Amino acid sequence: MFGLILRRLMLAILTLIIVSIIVFLAVEALPGDMATAYLGRDATPESLANLQEEFGLNRPAVTRYFDWFGGVIQGDLGDSLVRRKPVTELIGNRLRNTVVLAVASSLIGIPLAIFLGVMTGLMRDRLPDIIISTISIFAMTLPEFVTGTILIFVFAIRLKWFPAITTVATDAKITELIPNIWLPIITLTLVMMAHILRLVRTSMIDVMVSDYINMARLKGVPAWRIVWRHALPNAMLPTINIVALTIAWLLGGVVIIEAVFNYPGIGTLMINGISDRDLALVQGIAIILATIYILVNLAADIATLLLNPRLRTAIAQG
Amino acid sequence: MTVANPSYSNIKDTTPDKPKSPAGEVWDNLKRSRGGMIGIGLIIMHFVLVLIGPMITPVDPQLMDATVRREMPSAEHWMGTDNTGRDVFSRSLVGGRILITVSLIGTSMALAWGGFVGILLGFVGGRADDIIMRLVDAFLAIPWLLFLLLIVSVVGTEPWVQALTFGFFYGIPIIRVARAATHDYVTREFVQAARARGESKRTVVLRELLPNVMDVMLVEGAMRWSWMLLAFTSLSFLGFGVSPPAVDWGRMVAENRQIMALQPWATFGPIIMLSSLIIGINLFADALAKALGLDRSQGAPL
Numbered sequence: 001m002f003g004l005i006l007r008r009l010m011l012a013i014l015t016l017i018i019v020s021i022i023v024f025l026a027v028e029a030l031p032g033d034m035a036t037a038y039l040g041r042d043a044t045p046e047s048l049a050n051l052q053e054e055f056g057l058n059r060p061a062v063t064r065y066f067d068w069f070g071g072v073i074q075g076d077l078g079d080s081l082v083r084r085k086p087v088t089e090l091i092g093n094r095l096r097n098t099v100v101l102a103v104a105s106s107l108i109g110i111p112l113a114i115f116l117g118v119m120t121g122l123m124r125d126r127l128p129d130i131i132i133s134t135i136s137i138f139a140m141t142l143p144e145f146v147t148g149t150i151l152i153f154v155f156a157i158r159l160k161w162f163p164a165i166t167t168v169a170t171d172a173k174i175t176e177l178i179p180n181i182w183l184p185i186i187t188l189t190l191v192m193m194a195h196i197l198r199l200v201r202t203s204m205i206d207v208m209v210s211d212y213i214n215m216a217r218l219k220g221v222p223a224w225r226i227v228w229r230h231a232l233p234n235a236m237l238p239t240i241n242i243v244a245l246t247i248a249w250l251l252g253g254v255v256i257i258e259a260v261f262n263y264p265g266i267g268t269l270m271i272n273g274i275s276d277r278d279l280a281l282v283q284g285i286a287i288i289l290a291t292i293y294i295l296v297n298l299a300a301d302i303a304t305l306l307l308n309p310r311l312r313t314a315i316a317q318g
Numbered sequence: 319m320t321v322a323n324p325s326y327s328n329i330k331d332t333t334p335d336k337p338k339s340p341a342g343e344v345w346d347n348l349k350r351s352r353g354g355m356i357g358i359g360l361i362i363m364h365f366v367l368v369l370i371g372p373m374i375t376p377v378d379p380q381l382m383d384a385t386v387r388r389e390m391p392s393a394e395h396w397m398g399t400d401n402t403g404r405d406v407f408s409r410s411l412v413g414g415r416i417l418i419t420v421s422l423i424g425t426s427m428a429l430a431w432g433g434f435v436g437i438l439l440g441f442v443g444g445r446a447d448d449i450i451m452r453l454v455d456a457f458l459a460i461p462w463l464l465f466l467l468l469i470v471s472v473v474g475t476e477p478w479v480q481a482l483t484f485g486f487f488y489g490i491p492i493i494r495v496a497r498a499a500t501h502d503y504v505t506r507e508f509v510q511a512a513r514a515r516g517e518s519k520r521t522v523v524l525r526e527l528l529p530n531v532m533d534v535m536l537v538e539g540a541m542r543w544s545w546m547l548l549a550f551t552s553l554s555f556l557g558f559g560v561s562p563p564a565v566d567w568g569r570m571v572a573e574n575r576q577i578m579a580l581q582p583w584a585t586f587g588p589i590i591m592l593s594s595l596i597i598g599i600n601l602f603a604d605a606l607a608k609a610l611g612l613d614r615s616q617g618a619p620l
Contacts, residue, residue, distance in 0.1 A: 018456035026468045141600045143548045145555045146589050157579050251461045256552050274467050289461045
């Protein structure tokens with residue numbers, strides 16, 4: 001068991017190293033280097049050469065990669081030459097804002113999705129199931145910017161319940177942040193819920209027709225107990241992975257939702273960084289997002305190992 | 319027989335005159351699904367628009383009429399006009415041409431190279447399999463949007479470059495699917511039997527594996543296509559898509575969002591068109607999976 005977890009951990013570290021190489025190479029391939037971005041229009045061949053010398057951009061890519069990755073491990077993402085600040089400082093509050101948005105949506109979305117998934121699974125093909133399933137298919141298949149735009153039209157323009165865009169400062173306190181960002185939270189929650197809800201519904205339907213549930217019914221176990229004690233734990237297992245996948249996917253989707261609402265998060269920062277060729281910033285954001293993805297997946301893998309009774313015994317015997 | 323069992327005579331002979339081809343059988347199954355037929359209908363409608371869209375627009379999509387800026391729908395402008403007085407309905411009709419063409423080419427490319435590598439890895443296995451799957455996992459750990467934005471910033475947004483970009487990028491996850499599907503079939507009896515018969519590797523792959531993996535790939539292709547559409551429009555919404563004057567739904571939404579309080583139809587037009595296409599593809603993919611006897615309920619959203 002411990003060995004298996006250790007193996008997963010090693011694989012995660014290996015993946016992270018490969019990711020760092022891919023990210024470095026991809027950013028390296030962007031036209032223009034930091035020196036050209038720094039000097040902008042005033043660049044002359046001499047000043048360019050001087051600056052490249054100063055920043056060490058003339059060194060071979062391998063040396064620069066090890067420099068950069070060595071810094072990343074120690075929590076130093078380098079300096080943004082376009083914005084003339086350390087990357088960690090630029091990312092700090094932005095990352096916090098994105099995390100606030102993601103955590104708030106997960107706290108509302110995941111329990112609600114599991115509850116609605118169980119409900120629709122039990123009420124299969126009746127009116128509430130049909131309504132909820134249809135809405136979730138729409139939320140799942142339409143692009144985030146379409147869902148966000150429709151919600152803005154309904155809630156901000158027609159009903160005037162929430163502001164259409166978020167007008168909070170990047171370093172606003174969390175208590176100031178939350179009341180202003182209901183609409184992005186609702187959008188993210190809706191999109192995220194759809195995936196989880198569909199899966200819980202399907203596995204609930206599968207579990208409810210299984211032999212052991214029939215057995216429990218025949219024994220006269222009360223219905224609520226069948227659902228909570230017997231069906232739900234088994235229906236939940238595939239859900240752990242889908243939750244992890246959803247969170248990982250969110251890291252991409254949240255960028256678009258931030259852009260729709262003009263939210264000061266890491267996504268809008270990333271788009272700006274790419275637009276003005278802020279290489280250090282883009283590298284930094286990429287490696288942070290990839291690390292989160294890998295950690296979430298690792299956590300899901302370990303949770304599945306710990307929770308799955310069949311895997312557990314197989315490991316104990318093997 | 320008839321005398322001993324008179325009830326038999328009432329049963330119609332349902333044996334088909336000639337055995338149906340596998341494709342014909344799938345089509346029969348598809349025809350029975352209402353969602354699938356709606357999906358196919360929507361997809362065909364969009365294909366027709368790609369082909370003849372510019373010929374049937376009531377107003378020139380590029381015409382800026384300063385006298386009718388931000389007008390609500392009227393007999394002349396069915397969906398009103400946008401900020402510069404262009405006809406929203408006409409623009410919505412032609413706004414998907416690049417998107418659909420690029421994503422179709424991209425999907426075919428992704429299926430071809432991802433499928434080839436995946437089947438090969440699944441069949442051969444060994445060291446190369448380990449290394450390439452590590453690389454694939456690492457690629458998938460980078461948020462897709464960031465990666466696409468990076469590639470697009472490097473290579474640009476010309477349509478054929480976009481098609482290559484998407485074709486390359488979406489082939490990576492397909493390697494995984496094709497490999498898993500191959501693994502799934504390699505251990506089945508009919509493949510084992512072919513191997514035991516001493517068939518060449520070529521025959522086993524082409525005649526036994528490919529037709530079965532193909533089913534999985536078809537459904538996968540339909541889903542990838544809809545995700546590619548999502549990615550493409552999302553990029554153009556963010557300003558990393560086709561450049562003006564080309565008309566594109568994603569960019570129309572981004573531009574016309576500003577005047578949504580005054581003229582919501584300028585935003586609804588492209589949204590309706592885009593949504594009908596994506597939902598059409600999803601309905602079709604679902605029905606196709608059922609018609610082929612594949613269960614898509616366990617599918618991951620990646």
